[in-house]
Amino acid sequence: MAIPQRETDIGPPHYEKMLPPVVKANYGKWKYHETLKPGVMVHVAESGDKIFTVRVASPRLVGTDFIRELSDLADKYCDGHLRFTSRNNVEFLLSDEGRIEPLLADLKAQKLPVGGMNNSISN
Numbered sequence: 001m002a003i004p005q006r007e008t009d010i011g012p013p014h015y016e017k018m019l020p021p022v023v024k025a026n027y028g029k030w031k032y033h034e035t036l037k038p039g040v041m042v043h044v045a046e047s048g049d050k051i052f053t054v055r056v057a058s059p060r061l062v063g064t065d066f067i068r069e070l071s072d073l074a075d076k077y078c079d080g081h082l083r084f085t086s087r088n089n090v091e092f093l094l095s096d097e098g099r100i101e102p103l104l105a106d107l108k109a110q111k112l113p114v115g116g117m118n119n120s121i122s123n
Contacts, residue, residue: 001089018023022045023051025049026047029045031044032044035117038055038117039055039116040052040055040114041055042097042102051093051095052093052095053095054093054094054107056114057089057090057092058115060088070082076106077092077099078092078095080092087116091097
């Protein structure tokens with residue numbers, strides 16, 4: 001007899017619960033990636049699915065207001081999906097290519113620098 005899985009508040013949730021649907025469906029099945037423009041990348045899966053990444057620099061120490069601003073942008077353009085990199089950058093994960101330019105415009109309005117991929121300076 002198997003013991004049922006308990007829900008507890010000990011430790012973080014399993015990372016798989018937080019993945020965007022496109023990433024979860026194609027986990028480990030990515031064919032290639034390429035840079036579309038500075039700070040914007042596309043990953044293409046074997047199935048043909050795509051996910052777009054917009055990388056933004058952030059300070060090492062951030063406040064709750066800054067995190068809320070980023071979260072609002074992620075909710076507006078990325079179905080709530082973003083991630084913080086190990087070098088203190090923020091990556092917005094978009095499944096719709098048409099949302100890239102409006103996101104870039106909002107980031108520019110908030111004076112957040114986009115870039116940090118390939119031949120560019122990271123945060």
